Amino acid sequence: MHNLIVSPYLDGEHLVLAPGRGGGLRLSASKYIELAQADMPPAWFADAVTTLWGPAMSLEPFRERVLVRPVTGYDYVRATYELNLGCNYDCEHCYLGVKEFKGMPWDQREKMLYILRDVGVLWLQLTGGEPTIDKLFLETYGLAYEMGMMLSILSNGSKLHEPKVLDLLTSRRPHEITVSVYGATEASYDGLTRRPGSFRKFRKGITAAVEARLSLKFSLIVTNHSAAEVAQMERLADGWGVPYVTFVNMSPTIYGGAETLPSQSVEHLRKRSVFTGCNAGHTFFHVDPHGVASICKIGREPNVRLVEEGAEGLARLGQIADSLLLRQGGCTGCTLQGTCGTCMPLVQLYRKAKSPLANYCQHREREEVNAP
Template sequence: MHDLIVSPYLDGDHLVVSPGRQGGLRLSRAKYDELAHADEPPAWLAEAAAGLWGDLALRPYREKVLVRPLTGYEYVRATYELNLGCNYDCEHCYLGVKEFKSLPWPDREKMLHILRDVGVLWLQLTGGEPTIDRLFCETYGLAYEMGMMLSILSNGSKLHEPKVLDLLTTHRPHEITVSVYGATEAAYDGLTRRPGSFRKFHKGVSAAVEAGLPLKFSLIVTNHSAPEVTKMQALADGWGIPYVTFVNMSPTIYGGAETLPSQSVEHLRKRKVFTGCNAGHTFFHVDPHGTASICKIGREPNVRLIEEGAEGLARLGQIADSLLLRQGGCTGCTLQGTCGTCMPLVQLYRQAKSPLARYCQHREREEVNTP
């Protein structure tokens, strides 16, 4: 299996990366062409790789160095929801109805080939809980084999299971982000509404730390877990795991309001100014049914990826541009240049009849506090 991936990137750049390792090399087109046609690793490649990652076995060259072809597309990142099902029932979950539905293997295999063929180098596997998906290992294994740098969003509950742990230690991910719902069993299980979930989380994370897997924590701060923020931070520090805090609760992907009462108002954070993003242009999202959208929030309009193939993605850029335009009550706002919420997310908050202060944090405007 390959130790290096050579891939086209954005704006004519090319990258060399190594699965499970940080850092990379930026290449010119001439260097990329040299590697694409080489039968032996050039001395400069071996020297540069050793400087970044230590001595790697780059022979036999065609096995150890995977050179991905030029595609004509500039999609370099994607997220893939394997399944909306989950073994938890968290009060804040933005997925709403958690259905255990997903693509059968032939369609899933076809979809992964499409992702490769349009240039996706960085692929995030998410859910629901991706590790409970019946085809998680097969999906991960094929994406890895195709030369994708994989990250996983997980609750950590399955990381100790031998099949999953062996897969992730032999084919190392770029990153595993584990959501943390509390620092004690009572608080954690109370938020997930699943007795025993804290013990599974602890067991999974302990096994991953022992295996040296690249973990990061996302500390979820809701009304339920807010009293334990300091303890959650201490838990992360005790394991030596870096963390970020997630504090702003969103409506469900269907515009449902059932998640909003979980918001810890005192932890509501003013978002950074939204200056645009490359959703639909250089990255996109795929749901469990093989439907591609600009991101996890802006799910409609979309592209039926299995039926339309790579050619269908050509519409995503135009879809993105239309979705990100300020509209409705935002079009006349003189403060929209410093707004921190993208329009697809604004639309979900509006559908949920959320208080204005939850997503429009300009205190100069009149707040709408009716449910």
């Protein structure tokens, strides 16, 4: 099994990456070609790998330890994949809304993963729902790893201690596991998830992952349930030695439902960073449990039926993205567009949810911005 990935990247660049380890190398086109044709590690390559990752990084046998990905002709390097919308929690703030256990059978899922490989996806985030409870999680993760993808997982951490999951993640290490943290006490955590015992499962999973030295990051979710526990949540992360970011702005559901919004901690509502555009639909895309590709998790329509249309269907995503990101409705003539922190697809969801403007708009209660 490989422990290094050599891959084309954007703008003619080429990268060398190590699953489960930080850092990387940039290569010229000529060095990439040399590695693609080599049967033994060139001296310059062995020296660079040893300098960055240490002498324990094995390069022999070369063709087994170093996976060289081909040039694809596409610019897609990142993707997210929702294995299933189902979850073992029922969090009040969850943007998925109705969490149905539906998804593709293995033959379609396998085909979809090969398409992701063939369009050049190097970084793949597995998400849900809760991806680790999906009945095909082990197979999905294993095949994507074998294809030379740098895998990250977005999880609640509740299954990280289970032997099959832990064995897989320690033998084929992910790039990163981002764990959502819903509180610092059993009362707040279980109150938000609406699942008694979820805080204990979270602690058990994180303890196992830390002991296995998996690459973890926390997303501290601040809601009405945990608003008074932010400092405690930070200390919890520090105690495990896990870096963290804080997430405070609650969003409507993916279909514009407002049922998530009451969980917003008003005192923690934060002004978003200025939205200056993104690469959604151009170098990045999202795939839902049914193999439907969209520009991102928020802008889900229009879309491409990836399994049926194949890689060629993705050619439409760039145009779809450019259309969805244009300011529409009351935002068209807004004088504050240059400092707005909310992208248009997210604005549309807030509007469908009839959300208070304070949740997403600098104009607050001005009627012209709330126009349909």
